[in-house]
Amino acid sequence: MKLKRLRDAYADAFRSLDVDDDIEPCPDASVLVDSVRGRLGPATQDSVSEHLDRCPVCLEAYRLAVTSMRPVSSPSLPPG
Numbered sequence: 001m002k003l004k005r006l007r008d009a010y011a012d013a014f015r016s017l018d019v020d021d022d023i024e025p026c027p028d029a030s031v032l033v034d035s036v037r038g039r040l041g042p043a044t045q046d047s048v049s050e051h052l053d054r055c056p057v058c059l060e061a062y063r064l065a066v067t068s069m070r071p072v073s074s075p076s077l078p079p080g
């Protein structure tokens, strides 16, 4: 898992999207990673899921995390 890469993508998304101020602060990328891994407690997992419903930036980061953590059986794409 390339957490740095996820963080970079996350930061890019924040720069390119206007996130609604009404929603709660975005969780750290590592929280999303823990969520994908199922390492969060039920309460935290709930709030993350709720946040993903409302925040396209985090949803995208979450999807990235899911994709990057899936076992890859085919050759991975070159970086870039």
Ligand SMILES: [Zn+2]
Pocket (backbone or CB within 6 Å): 025, 026, 027, 051, 055, 056, 057, 058, 059
């Ligand atoms: Zn968010």
